[in-house]
Amino acid sequence: MDDNNSLYESAEKIHAREVDGTFDRLRAAATIWLLGLYYFVPWLRWEDRQAILFDLPARKFYIFGLTFWPQDFIYLAWLLVIAGISLFFVTSLAGRLWCGYACPQTVWTNAFVWLERIAEGNRSRRMKLDKSPWTREKILRRTAKQILWITFALWTGFTFVGYFTPILELGREILEFDLGPWESFWVFFYSLATYGNAGIMREQVCKYMCPYARFQSAMFDHDTLIISYDEKRGEPRGSRSRKNAETKSNQGDCIDCTLCVQVCPVGIDIREGLQYECIACAACVDACDGIMDRMEYPRGLISYTTENAMAGKKSRIVRPRTIIYGTVLLILVVGLAGALSSRYELRMDVLRDRNALYRELSAGRIENVYTLKVLNKSDRDHPLSLVVTGLPGLVIETDPPQPIAVAGELTTITARVQALPAEAGAGGHDVRFEVQSGLDEQITADSDSRYFLPTN
């Protein structure tokens, strides 16, 4: 066996140096806000149920007052398309904002690095610890880190499953050691994924596994915001002391302190130019601005800029690319809003009784039997009134006599429809069933079926 056993060609772990600055504070704020949202949302209540719950066994998704059914799958697909186009739009405007601030990979990695820092100290202490033999201190610190990581990962997995199983119930089941096999499996699966991605793999996910990292450059143009080192200003780089900051005029502004490299979470040197590994977190901008301040040089040797701005041209925000993405996005969002606001509260399917075309009753009356399936997507009960049209003299009887479409449920109603052959005529006829809500006469649903009379 040669080196084929290892999955790493080289295994030096990146420990990004801590940095303070505008963008770091923004990044921390985004991390806290997004994680807070993730861990808090399943605990929200809406009336007597969980506000956001994707109830897979019952095949119903609850989002505050709305209930979504499998028939509403189109909205989910639509939402995903909107998310995709939004990503394109933001990317064309501001580059990899998603990667640096909002991607779950980044957000959870930040959280895991914070925990690591609590247990193992700052960058140089962590690097020393990596190289140190297994002393008592190393064992203690590593154990502490693992306890923090595993607890956090398990809580993440528990929260994730809490979006699919009512989280209060789930919590009780865990406390009573009564968790179902699949719930346990998914809690551990998601915990493991979190631990692996944010604790172990980190930037490797972005470098080796992220498809967006590979195609995002297709959305870039010369007006897209990128993080860039001003080579003209910085080179030739060279170290110098603060005393002779001004005397060495043959040097560029880069003092070659390598802080920009040390703070980089993906381990690149931004001074080599834009690289696909760069997740645009702007840690190097913060680091360099701090040094520039100390050297009393102007800020912005590394900055958010555009290719046009660097070439001394004007950067445009409005341009064909952003207009196209923006317009498509606007149309999709307005369309979704419209579709959601006019979403039918009631839906009905009519199934004919399969056993008989018709039944003959006394006095020559003919009866056809139907099963009506009324879906009430809203969160209120609708008393229903039912009419059948299409033939003269139709009489309808339902079971139950006063049907109610129960909130968020599929209600089955049996309908017996009677007609006189003398009035209605022979053979098959198209008929239409219509239900109307007793709460609001605007809320209706209809469905077509066939009515059969003897052909004699």
Place this chain on the structure above:
Amino acid sequence: MTTGVGKNPEGLPEDAPRAWRRWTRKAENIAAILWPSFLAACIATAVFFGNIDPVDLYGNSAPLAEVSSLTGYAIGFFFFWIICSLSSLLSVLLIRTSRRRDGRARKETHH
């Protein structure tokens, strides 16, 4: 490219070595097989079970007659993941064994 280590105003420690974690081809292959197929399986599962209730589906077939819907979703998901992995596996195989860009054949490996 030199590592460009210099003394900075604070006398900070020199930069760490630049040989950051890098995956082997084997690790890349594993990720390229399992990860895209995982994403594809998620989409397939959502589309499939968005239209079909697993209880109806498995209720009709004798060997799986008594499954809960959660088991149904899980079976479906792993089924899709395996199928999609096979597709990724073939893609990786085809790309890794193709003639190289410079026209030279890849070294044949015999075991």
